[in-house]
Amino acid sequence: xxxxxxxxxxxxxxxxxxxxxxxxxxxPHGGLxxxxxxxxxxxxxxKAVSNLVARKAISLLAEGVRDGAAARAAxxxxxxxxxxxxSAELHIVSIDLVSKTIVISRNSHCPVIVGEGCQVRVLDExxxxxxxxxxxxxxxxxxPLVSQTTVVVFTDGVLDAGVRFGESxxxxxxxxxxxxxxxxxAAALAVAVLARxxxxxxxxxxxxxxxxVVRVVPRAGVDAARRLALRFPIE
Amino acid sequence: xxxxxxxxxxxxxxxxxxxxxxxxxxxPHGGLxxxxxxxxxxxxxxKAVSNLVARKAISLLAEGVRDGAAARAAxxxxxxxxxxxxSAELHIVSIDLVSKTIVISRNSHCPVIVGEGCQVRVLDExxxxxxxxxxxxxxxxxxPLVSQTTVVVFTDGVLDAGVRFGESxxxxxxxxxxxxxxxxxAAALAVAVLARxxxxxxxxxxxxxxxxVVRVVPRAGVDAARRLALRFPIE
Numbered sequence: 364x365x366x367x368x369x370x371x372x373x374x375x376x377x378x379x380x381x382x383x384x385x386x387x388x389x390x391p392h393g394g395l396x397x398x399x400x401x402x403x404x405x406x407x408x409x410k411a412v413s414n415l416v417a418r419k420a421i422s423l424l425a426e427g428v429r430d431g432a433a434a435r436a437a438x439x440x441x442x443x444x445x446x447x448x449x450s451a452e453l454h455i456v457s458i459d460l461v462s463k464t465i466v467i468s469r470n471s472h473c474p475v476i477v478g479e480g481c482q483v484r485v486l487d488e489x490x491x492x493x494x495x496x497x498x499x500x501x502x503x504x505x506x507p508l509v510s511q512t513t514v515v516v517f518t519d520g521v522l523d524a525g526v527r528f529g530e531s532x533x534x535x536x537x538x539x540x541x542x543x544x545x546x547x548x549a550a551a552l553a554v555a556v557l558a559r560x561x562x563x564x565x566x567x568x569x570x571x572x573x574x575x576v577v578r579v580v581p582r583a584g585v586d587a588a589r590r591l592a593l594r595f596p597i598e
Numbered sequence: 599x600x601x602x603x604x605x606x607x608x609x610x611x612x613x614x615x616x617x618x619x620x621x622x623x624x625x626p627h628g629g630l631x632x633x634x635x636x637x638x639x640x641x642x643x644x645k646a647v648s649n650l651v652a653r654k655a656i657s658l659l660a661e662g663v664r665d666g667a668a669a670r671a672a673x674x675x676x677x678x679x680x681x682x683x684x685s686a687e688l689h690i691v692s693i694d695l696v697s698k699t700i701v702i703s704r705n706s707h708c709p710v711i712v713g714e715g716c717q718v719r720v721l722d723e724x725x726x727x728x729x730x731x732x733x734x735x736x737x738x739x740x741x742p743l744v745s746q747t748t749v750v751v752f753t754d755g756v757l758d759a760g761v762r763f764g765e766s767x768x769x770x771x772x773x774x775x776x777x778x779x780x781x782x783x784a785a786a787l788a789v790a791v792l793a794r795x796x797x798x799x800x801x802x803x804x805x806x807x808x809x810x811v812v813r814v815v816p817r818a819g820v821d822a823a824r825r826l827a828l829r830f831p832i833e
Binding site: 365368369370371372385387389391395418421460549553579582586587590594596597 | 601602604607608609619621623630646649653657660693784788789817822824825826828829830831
């Protein structure tokens with residue numbers, strides 16, 4: 364099998380800095396964790412918050428702390444730093460090679476789309492943002508790490524795409540049309556979701572918009588190399 | 599301009615776990631840092647060491663600690679944890695959007711290749727691995743963040759490729775043949791260097807082999823999205 368992970372990310376139209384932060388870290392016992400944090404409001408303040416939250420979660424995950432505990436700690440830290448006055452949404456997606464599962468922790472009103480083969484389901488159990496109430500815990504789902512599994516995580520720039528224009532983005536339906544084809548890679552899917560959100564927003568994203576796609580596909584060839592590629596526009 | 603970063607990584611032939619660790623983190627004041635650590639020996643022990651070193655450096659960089667201080671702290675930490683008996687090589691490459699520079703910190707006997715336009719030079723000032731001597735500091739180079747700049751960092755799997763067979767890999771010359779073409783992206787360059795190393799090793803890497811390429815190129819189109827793609831084979 365082969366794991367593919369892709370992220371595509373833009374900031375709100377005419378705002379230089381995205382308030383979303385995405386970080387990844389290798390898990391000490393094997394595997395990878397991805398943290399996507401969305402700070403309250405937009406711009407520099409939101410970025411500072413999402414950076415603080417992502418950094419706390421990542422540093423704990425790097426030490427082998429389990430995902431649920433890392434999410435709780437990120438909450439406690441944000442709550443303490445800002446006296447319960449600042450919120451953030453937080454997703455942690457881990458590929459755990461010990462338990463052979465994908466672990467999804469949500470502290471967000473945004474659902475997560477899961478594809479299993481050609482079937483798509485939505486993880487949308489009620490879940491609260493971190494930082495504002497006293498005791499917050501994540502909603503956690505665990506999926507077997509098997510071929511043809513897809514996880515699509517996004518921030519509210521995707522969820523609310525087009526709303527200003529009376530339209531809505533049915534992400535589950537959009538993803539369902541694509542996951543069946545194993546040659547449609549994670550990168551293509553992340554770009555497609557972002558492009559559709561931007562289209563619904565008529566080219567001017569109404570909020571910071573980030574998409575994280577994890578896809579397990581059959582391994583192409585015998586190539587055992589791990590590869591990472593990143594593109595980052597500079598003003 | 600557009601920043602492209604690519605990593606390609608394989609472990610020593612017939613060894614399941616690579617002793618090299620690559621981590622990235624967003625800098626709190628803007629930009630990105632990449633840490634490449636190579637633990638002494640190979641396999642699980644080497645991985646534990648490189649993970650410890652990379653984690654320490656990344657967590658400090660995430661808090662805004664400057665690169666030289668992060669490298670020194672990673673040394674002190676490793677020295678303390680292992681009583682000066684375990685060494686690691688460490689590279690930190692940062693794209694600093696505040697100073698508008700690329701900062702390269704080396705604690706490694708492997709040189710770093712720098713391309714400026716079509717010209718290539720080698721950063722090979724003597725530099726020591728961390729962990730074993732009392733006071734170690736990194737060799738630091740700073741380049742202006744301008745278009746057509748290329749940085750190629752690698753571990754000793756690349757440096758020593760083919761040595762067992764009486765051959766040697768002139769990475770600078772290899773890179774010089776490619777950097778002139780701005781359409782030859784970071785990902786293609788990382789893959790080409792790794793493929794050449796593997797070829798010299800007759801398909802069986804004699805050591806953990808990692809390549810990190812940073813390239814600044816003219817921006818293609820108006821697309822402002824940040825993108826990340828990762829491929830990770832699973833046994």
